[in-house]
Amino acid sequence: xxxxTQSPSTLSASVGDTIIITCRASHNIGDWLAWYQQxxxxxxxxxxxxxxxxxxxxxxxxxxxxxxxxxxxxxxxxQPGDFATYYxxxxxxxxxxxxxxTKLEVK
Amino acid sequence: QLQMQESGPGLVKPLETLSLICTVSGDSISSxxxxxxxxxxxxxxxxxxxxxxxxxxxxxxxxSLKSRxxxxxxxxxxxxxxxxxxxxxxxxxxxxxxxxxSGGGGSFDIWGQGALVTVSS
Numbered sequence: 001x002x003x004x005t006q007s008p009s010t011l012s013a014s015v016g017d018t019i020i021i022t023c024r025a026s027h028n029i030g031d032w033l034a035w036y037q038q039x040x041x042x043x044x045x046x047x048x049x050x051x052x053x054x055x056x057x058x059x060x061x062x063x064x065x066x067x068x069x070x071x072x073x074x075x076x077x078x079q080p081g082d083f084a085t086y087y088x089x090x091x092x093x094x095x096x097x098x099x100x101x102t103k104l105e106v107k
Numbered sequence: 108q109l110q111m112q113e114s115g116p117g118l119v120k121p122l123e124t125l126s127l128i129c130t131v132s133g134d135s136i137s138s139x140x141x142x143x144x145x146x147x148x149x150x151x152x153x154x155x156x157x158x159x160x161x162x163x164x165x166x167x168x169x170x171s172l173k174s175r176x177x178x179x180x181x182x183x184x185x186x187x188x189x190x191x192x193x194x195x196x197x198x199x200x201x202x203x204x205x206x207x208x209s210g211g212g213g214s215f216d217i218w219g220q221g222a223l224v225t226v227s228s
Contacts, residue, residue: 097156
């Protein structure tokens with residue numbers, strides 16, 4: 001069975017920092033990976049699809065990279081509204097699997 | 108503007124059937140461009156994909172839930188529905204409906220606000 005590992009589970013940072021979150025798939029998934037942001041009490045919101053494509057309306061300080069089994073989400077110049085939980089999600093053979101999440105906290 | 112809204116009972120008894128409806132506005136559920144799906148979230152399991160459906164009735168299920176889940180669409184009401192039978196406390200979660208956009212690489216671009224379902228006697 002395909003699996004996904006997201007790290008770190010928690011990340012402390014300050015406004016203005018640049019952070020990186022990593023997602024690893026157990027099998028080669030090409031570029032079939034997405035990233036979401038979720039704030040408390042809200043549904044996840046799509047940030048990045050196809051590993052590196054920026055969803056419409058999402059600020060350019062969010063970027064995604066990677067292919068195959070290793071992927072990263074980079075957030076540059078952190079803003080106060082960026083402190084939230086982030087999830088990766090892979091797609092493979094009609095299966096959709098979410099990572100465990102990374103909670104981005106204020107240092 | 109596309110919106111999705113879940114509705115249904117917030118409390119379901121163990122071993123009974125969980126039934127939810129998602130009403131879509133601003134897009135046709137009969138669109139050839141999208142799949143429509145259900146995803147749930149609990150503190151124990153995190154985000155868990157349940158199933159997707161195309162307007163023709165083609166469905167894809169999470170193997171871990173396939174034996175208990177039924178998805179359907181009602182094009183006249185522009186709704187999709189979820190039925191989960193024989194529920195247990197482990198099925199307590201926030202249930203989201205979401206759109207899987209064609210060309211989106213398997214991502215879900217629009218989500219409902221979520222419906223909290225608790226399984227308890």
